[in-house]
Amino acid sequence: xxxxxxxxxxxxxxxxxxxxxxxxxxxxxxxxxxxxxxxxxxxxxxxxxxxxxxxxxxxxxxxxxxxxxxxxxxxxxxxxxxxxxxxxxxxxxxxxxxxxxxxxxxxxxxxxxxxxxxxxxxxxxxxxxxxxxxxxxxxxxxxxxxxxxxxxxxxxxxxxxxxxxxxxxxxxxxxxxxxxxxxxxxxxxxxxxxxxxxxxxxxxxxxxxxxxxxxxxx
Amino acid sequence: xxxxxxxxxxxxxxxxxxxxxxxxxxxxxxxxxxxxxxxxxxxxxxxxxxxxxxxxxxxxxxxxxxxxxxxxxxxxxxxxxxxxxxxxxxxxxxxxxxxxxxxxxxxxxxxxxxxxxxxxxxxxxxxxxxxxxxxxxxxxxxxxxxxxxxxxxxxxxxxxxxxxxxxxxxxxxxxxxxxxxxxxxxxxxxxxxxxxxxxxxxxxxxxxxxxxxxxxxxxxxxxxxxxxxxxxxxxxxxxxxxxxxxxxxxxxxxxxxxxxxxxxxxxxxxxxxxxxxxxxxxxxx
Ligand code: SF4
Ligand code: SF4
Numbered sequence: 001x002x003x004x005x006x007x008x009x010x011x012x013x014x015x016x017x018x019x020x021x022x023x024x025x026x027x028x029x030x031x032x033x034x035x036x037x038x039x040x041x042x043x044x045x046x047x048x049x050x051x052x053x054x055x056x057x058x059x060x061x062x063x064x065x066x067x068x069x070x071x072x073x074x075x076x077x078x079x080x081x082x083x084x085x086x087x088x089x090x091x092x093x094x095x096x097x098x099x100x101x102x103x104x105x106x107x108x109x110x111x112x113x114x115x116x117x118x119x120x121x122x123x124x125x126x127x128x129x130x131x132x133x134x135x136x137x138x139x140x141x142x143x144x145x146x147x148x149x150x151x152x153x154x155x156x157x158x159x160x161x162x163x164x165x166x167x168x169x170x171x172x173x174x175x176x177x178x179x180x181x182x183x184x185x186x187x188x189x190x191x192x193x194x195x196x197x198x199x200x201x202x203x204x205x206x207x208x209x210x211x212x213x214x215x216x217x218x
Numbered sequence: 219x220x221x222x223x224x225x226x227x228x229x230x231x232x233x234x235x236x237x238x239x240x241x242x243x244x245x246x247x248x249x250x251x252x253x254x255x256x257x258x259x260x261x262x263x264x265x266x267x268x269x270x271x272x273x274x275x276x277x278x279x280x281x282x283x284x285x286x287x288x289x290x291x292x293x294x295x296x297x298x299x300x301x302x303x304x305x306x307x308x309x310x311x312x313x314x315x316x317x318x319x320x321x322x323x324x325x326x327x328x329x330x331x332x333x334x335x336x337x338x339x340x341x342x343x344x345x346x347x348x349x350x351x352x353x354x355x356x357x358x359x360x361x362x363x364x365x366x367x368x369x370x371x372x373x374x375x376x377x378x379x380x381x382x383x384x385x386x387x388x389x390x391x392x393x394x395x396x397x398x399x400x401x402x403x404x405x406x407x408x409x410x411x412x413x414x415x416x417x418x419x420x421x422x423x424x425x426x427x428x429x430x431x432x433x434x435x436x437x438x439x440x441x442x443x444x445x446x447x448x449x450x451x452x453x454x455x456x457x458x459x460x461x462x463x464x465x466x467x468x469x470x471x472x473x474x475x476x477x478x479x480x481x482x483x484x485x486x487x488x489x490x491x492x493x494x495x496x497x498x499x500x501x502x503x
Contacts, residue, residue, distance in 0.1 A: 034270065036315060054407050054423055086416065089263045090407030091371035095381045104372065111267040124415035131264035132272070139258040141227035150414060166452060173491050175232040175452075183256050188324060192279065195322035196272045
């Protein structure tokens with residue numbers, strides 16, 4: 001096969017700074033519990049995942065190092081990292097991992113742990129949160145509201161204006177619904193969500209202070 | 219042949235042409251679609267990023283509607299299909315998880331439906347033999363099949379195709395008379411998950427794959443997912459600007475190409491709703 005120009009050159013690895021005292025030995029178990037099982041001891045750091053990842057060029061660590069950092073307990077660094085939000089859930093890594101690690105699902109778990117603990121800073125975290133809010137409101141996606149709320153929260157007017165041309169084209173082609181579709185009983189989704197959150201969400205944890213986030217303890 | 223139809227949010231809005239052409243196709247092929255009553259959004263990757271259990275519950279709510287209908291489910295959006303299929307497999311395989319999710323649902327998930335994608339419904343339940351003599355074969359059309367990521371990944375418990383080198387869409391297009399253009403990016407992700415938040419990432423990924431398809435000689439792409447279609451079609455002018463070159467590659471749903479080959483009236487296929495017009499390319503067929 002010809003050299004693959006789509007796999008970007010991986011730059012020299014930066015040194016990951018951190019001290020042992022910042023490590024959370026329970027972190028890998030927390031991720032495992034969240035996923036319903038995971039044994040990162042099987043990961044032998046071959047790098048097939050990072051080599052297969054379409055967005056590794058935008059990442060600081062890439063999936064291989066993220067897997068190792070989880071195993072080492074580098075919760076703070078991993079959960080604050082933008083890498084987990086550049087993961088586009090393509091499952092290329094999962095398909096190829098010789099050790100059967102569910103890497104893409106680990107990345108998804110890390111995203112939700114980052115949100116739950118209030119450590120997610122990436123724009124995509126905001127988008128995901130707004131998406132779920134709109135979903136729970138109507139039961140179906142209503143893109144105009146999703147986009148307006150996302151741009152209001154994150155990218156501002158400039159971001160919205162940058163895509164104004166596309167918006168008009170989509171409108172002209174009838175690709176934007178002018179009114180939201182609702183399911184009959186939108187309350188049902190709210191109830192599902194409340195029942196799910198009762199007891200299942202992890203406690204927000206403040207790694208800098210080494211204790212649960214105040215006021216949010218349950 | 220009868221299926222519980224889960225259109226998903228896109229097919230009711232931005233991707234109505236996929237809905238229209240899929241319905242027209244079903245009518246022609248004798249497939250009966252019963253749209254599920256009160257289906258709700260599957261949550262895509264975003265709900266999973268926020269809360270895995272909530273995402274599973276949202277999927278289970280929809281699965282239980284199909285179960286009550288006593289039918290297999292047809293989900294044309296690869297994102298919905300992946301979410302529903304993997305949730306179905308996870309809940310069938312893990313009684314503890316099922317109990318946890320069911321505790322939140324008004325109707326419990328029972329585990330007696332199967333989630334199918336229309337491409338594989340056609341390949342497996344209709345069969346290519348039936349399509350051997352289509353009235354308007356796509357002779358002379360060079361098509362790049364684009365599977366994207368989650369149509370075939372993560373591998374299903376009972377895989378219907380290879381996760382990294384699938385053949386289903388290739389075989390269908392060949393049977394319809396089209397010339398299938400091979401190119402390595404056919405299962406590379408378009409990045410649709412971060413389309414709004416990290417648009418530049420998507421423009422790079424889609425730019426690479428469209429360029430590759432073009433260089434391989436493709437005149438158009440065939441897709442099976444509304445997210446891929448949107449990223450490749452609606453964003454194509456932005457991709458061209460970034461690449462500094464013209465692509466002009468129409469991105470059609472496989473249902474539209476199939477409808478054409480079967481001689482279904484073009485007005486019933488929603489071709490005019492595509493943003494990069496396929497008119498010039500299709501005129502040569
Ligand atoms: S491919 Fe699997 S074993 Fe190899 S580094 Fe990635 S997670 Fe570890
Ligand atoms: S699932 Fe995420 S981490 Fe894995 S290859 Fe795809 S983008 Fe990279």
